[in-house]
Amino acid sequence: MSVYPQGPLGPQEPPDILENxxxxxxxxxxxxxxxxxxxxxxxxxxxxxxxxQRVFERIGWWPxxxxxxxxxxxxxSLGLGGFQLQVGIDALVIALLAVGLNIVVGWAGLLDLxxxxxxxxxxxxxxxxSSGQIGSAxxxxxxxxxLPVMVIAAAILGLAVGLPSRRLIGDYxxxxxxxxxxxxxxxxxxxxxAKLGGPNGITGIDPIRSFGIQLTxxxxxxxxxxxxxxxxxxxxxxLDTSRTGRAWRAVREDPLxxxxxxxxxxxxxxxxxxxxAMVAALAGTIFAAQQTSVFPxxxxxxxxxxxxxxxxxxxxxxxxxxxxxALVVMVIYDGLLRNATDAxxxxxxxxLLTLLARLRPWRRLAAVLAATVALGFAxxxxxxxxxxxxxxxxxxxxxxxRHWVIVPANPxxxxxxxxxxxxxxxxxxxxxSTRWRTILMVPTIYLAAFVWETRLVVEPSITRQLLIxxxxxxxxxxxxxxxxxxxxxxxxx
Amino acid sequence: xxxxxxxxxxxxxxxxxxxxxxSLSFGGLRALSELDLQVADREIVSVIGPNGAGKTTVFNVIxxxxxxxxxxxxxxxxxxxxxPSHVIARLGIARTFQTLRLFQNMSxxxxxxxxxxxxxxxxxxxxILRLPRARREEREVRALAxxxxxxxGQRLAGYRWDQPAYSLSYANRRRLEIARALATQxxxxxxxEPAAGMNPAETHEITEVIGRLRDERGVAILxxxxxxxxxxxxxxxxxxxxxxxxxxxxxxxxxxxxxxxxEAYMGRHPEELxxxx
Numbered sequence: 001m002s003v004y005p006q007g008p009l010g011p012q013e014p015p016d017i018l019e020n021x022x023x024x025x026x027x028x029x030x031x032x033x034x035x036x037x038x039x040x041x042x043x044x045x046x047x048x049x050x051x052x053q054r055v056f057e058r059i060g061w062w063p064x065x066x067x068x069x070x071x072x073x074x075x076x077s078l079g080l081g082g083f084q085l086q087v088g089i090d091a092l093v094i095a096l097l098a099v100g101l102n103i104v105v106g107w108a109g110l111l112d113l114x115x116x117x118x119x120x121x122x123x124x125x126x127x128x129x130s131s132g133q134i135g136s137a138x139x140x141x142x143x144x145x146x147l148p149v150m151v152i153a154a155a156i157l158g159l160a161v162g163l164p165s166r167r168l169i170g171d172y173x174x175x176x177x178x179x180x181x182x183x184x185x186x187x188x189x190x191x192x193x194a195k196l197g198g199p200n201g202i203t204g205i206d207p208i209r210s211f212g213i214q215l216t217x218x219x220x221x222x223x224x225x226x227x228x229x230x231x232x233x234x235x236x237x238x239l240d241t242s243r244t245g246r247a248w249r250a251v252r253e254d255p256l257x258x259x260x261x262x263x264x265x266x267x268x269x270x271x272x273x274x275x276x277a278m279v280a281a282l283a284g285t286i287f288a289a290q291q292t293s294v295f296p297x298x299x300x301x302x303x304x305x306x307x308x309x310x311x312x313x314x315x316x317x318x319x320x321x322x323x324x325x326a327l328v329v330m331v332i333y334d335g336l337l338r339n340a341t342d343a344x345x346x347x348x349x350x351x352l353l354t355l356l357a358r359l360r361p362w363r364r365l366a367a368v369l370a371a372t373v374a375l376g377f378a379x380x381x382x383x384x385x386x387x388x389x390x391x392x393x394x395x396x397x398x399x400x401x402r403h404w405v406i407v408p409a410n411p412x413x414x415x416x417x418x419x420x421x422x423x424x425x426x427x428x429x430x431x432x433s434t435r436w437r438t439i440l441m442v443p444t445i446y447l448a449a450f451v452w453e454t455r456l457v458v459e460p461s462i463t464r465q466l467l468i469x470x471x472x473x474x475x476x477x478x479x480x481x482x483x484x485x486x487x488x489x490x491x492x493x
Numbered sequence: 494x495x496x497x498x499x500x501x502x503x504x505x506x507x508x509x510x511x512x513x514x515x516s517l518s519f520g521g522l523r524a525l526s527e528l529d530l531q532v533a534d535r536e537i538v539s540v541i542g543p544n545g546a547g548k549t550t551v552f553n554v555i556x557x558x559x560x561x562x563x564x565x566x567x568x569x570x571x572x573x574x575x576x577p578s579h580v581i582a583r584l585g586i587a588r589t590f591q592t593l594r595l596f597q598n599m600s601x602x603x604x605x606x607x608x609x610x611x612x613x614x615x616x617x618x619x620x621i622l623r624l625p626r627a628r629r630e631e632r633e634v635r636a637l638a639x640x641x642x643x644x645x646g647q648r649l650a651g652y653r654w655d656q657p658a659y660s661l662s663y664a665n666r667r668r669l670e671i672a673r674a675l676a677t678q679x680x681x682x683x684x685x686e687p688a689a690g691m692n693p694a695e696t697h698e699i700t701e702v703i704g705r706l707r708d709e710r711g712v713a714i715l716x717x718x719x720x721x722x723x724x725x726x727x728x729x730x731x732x733x734x735x736x737x738x739x740x741x742x743x744x745x746x747x748x749x750x751x752x753x754x755x756e757a758y759m760g761r762h763p764e765e766l767x768x769x770x
Contacts, residue, residue, distance in 0.1 A: 262611025
C-alpha cells in the first residue's frame, strides 16, 4: 500500500494514521509505522541463545533477581575454597557499593568522587560501636543496633556533605567530593589516634552478632552479603519505578526543565546523596565485621576506582549492570591473577579469541598464526644457540617459556624495554594500512607474549590494573553503554 | 517609541497573570524595562518581536529562572517574583522550551509522569513498600499521563509510551513537551515557539491544538511565536516587544499594522529617514 495515496507531490495533507487493508492483522499502520514495529525488527542471537534471550525478557524483574540470588547462594556448595569465597565476599561488597553509587551517578547524574568515604564511615562507625575500642570495656553493641545506627548516621552525613555541594554541578562537584573523600582518609590517619588507631586502624572488631547468632565463618558472611545485595537491589528497583526515581532521572537529564516541571531539584539531589550514602555505609559495616579490622587505606582512591570501573563496565543507570560489573571486575582483579597458569590461559585465550573474531579472511588468520608460531620457535632456537642464559627461563615456568618465548635469566630490564616497545608497536598497529598491519601483527603478538612471560605474570598488581584498563577500553568501543546499560543520548544543550 | 494604551483584560474575566513594571538587567544590559502585561482567565495572548527582543526572557522571569531587577510578577493574587521554579510550577504555571528540553533518555510516558512530582506526596519509603497512598498516586499519575498524551490523538499513542523520548520525531517532541507541561495541571501555559521547525501541515495542527488547549482544558495561554499564521489564528490579543520594551498591544491586525512594529521588524523606510535628517 502507498503511504502517500495522493502521490508525494499531492496536496499537503498530513500523513496521519492510515487504516490497515481489510482483513489484515497486526498493529495499525501509522505515518511512522517503522518505529511502531521496532519490536518485530529486533535481532536476537541465533538458535537456543535467542530463545533464552526471549524468555529472559519475558519474565519480570523479580524472578530474574530471585534466580540470580539463588544461583549466587548455591555457588559455595559447588565446593568453593577459602580463597574463592574471600574473592566472592570482596566482589559482593564492591557490588553493594556499585549499586549504591548507581543512585548518585547513574540516576541523579552527580559525579560523586567522595563516595568511598561513606563506605569508610560505615566501617569505622561499626568498628567503634562494636568493639573494645571506646572506654575500658568497649561498647560492643549488637549488630542489629549498630547497623541501622550507622546507616542512618551515614544518611545524615550524606545530607551534610550534599548541602554545601548541592549547587555544584559537573566538574566542580567532582573535585569538591574528591576532597571530601581524601579528607576522610586524612582524618582517620591523623585524628584521635587513641580511638581511630591512626594508620594502624582498628582491630578486634566484633563479628555480626544478633539474636544469639554469631557470624564467624566466611561462608556466613557470603550468604549474608548475597541476601543484603538482593534485598538492596529489589528496594532500589522499586524506588526507581516510583516518583522519586523518575525525579532523579529527570534531574540528571535536564535540571532546568525538571524545576519547571515541579521537581525541587536541590532536594532531590540531596535525597540521592543520602540514599547512596546509606547503601555505602551498609556495605561498610558488613565489611568491617567480616574483616574484623579496618585501616585508612581500605577506603582510599583505589577502591573508588574499582567501584567506578564496576559501574561503568556494567552500565551506569542499571542496577543489574552495577552488580554484574562489580562481580566481573572483582573476579578479574582479585581472582584470576593470583595464579600464573590461570592468568596465562586468560591472556593467550583472549589474544586467540580476538584474532579469531577480528581477522578475516581465514587465510590471513592462518598466515598470522602460523607466522607467529614459527617466529617464536625460530627466535627461541637462535637465542639458545647464541647464549644459554638468554633462554634460561626461571624455575616453574610453563612449557611456552621453555620452548617458545625467550625468557632470559635476568628478565627485568629486557622485559621493561619490551613493554615500552610493545606499546609503541600497538600504537603503530592502529595507524598503518591493512597490509602492514597484518605483517606487523606477527612480531607484536610475539612481543606481547614476551612481555607477559617476563614482566606481567610476575607482577600481578600492575597487570590487573592494565587488564581492567584494557577491558574498559574494549568496552567503550564495543558497547559504550556497558553490559546492561541503556543507550543514552546527550542532551542537545 | 510610545506604547499603545494598555488594553485591559477582557471585561468580567479574572486576571491570571500580571507583570507590573517589570525590569531585568544583566550587568549593564537592560533586557526588559518597565514591562506591563496581563493575561486573563482562558485568554490566549501572543508575544511577538524580532530576535533578541526579550520574549524568552519574559518567560524565564515568570517561571523563576531569572530574578527581576524591579517590578512584580503576580499570579492570581499572589506575588511570585523571586520564588523558586518548582514552586511557581506547582502553583500552576507550566512552560515549554524554545530549544527542546525533554528528559531525553526517559520513556515518553515517564517524561509526562515525572512532571507530576510536585502534586504527589508519597515518600520514598511508601514507594518502596508500595503502601496504599503510593499505589493510588501511581495509578492516578499513570491515568493522567495517558490522558494528556491522548490529547494529541494517535501522535503519541500507545506503542510510543515506552519508547525513549529521543527516538521521537521533532514534531512529536514538541507535542510531548506540551503534554509534559499539561501534566503539571497548569492554569497558565507558556508556549515558547511551539511551531518552530514544523512543516505547514504541522503548523496548522499546532494552531488547532492551542485553541483546543484553551477550550478543552480551560488554561490561559501566553505564546511566543514567529509564524504569523499561528499568531493570527490563535490570539485574543497580541503584544509586540522590541529591546525589552512593549511597543504595541492589541488585536492582531492592529499590532501587525502598527508603525512601531513594522519598524522593529523591517527597519525604517529610507525616505522617511532622509526626511528626518
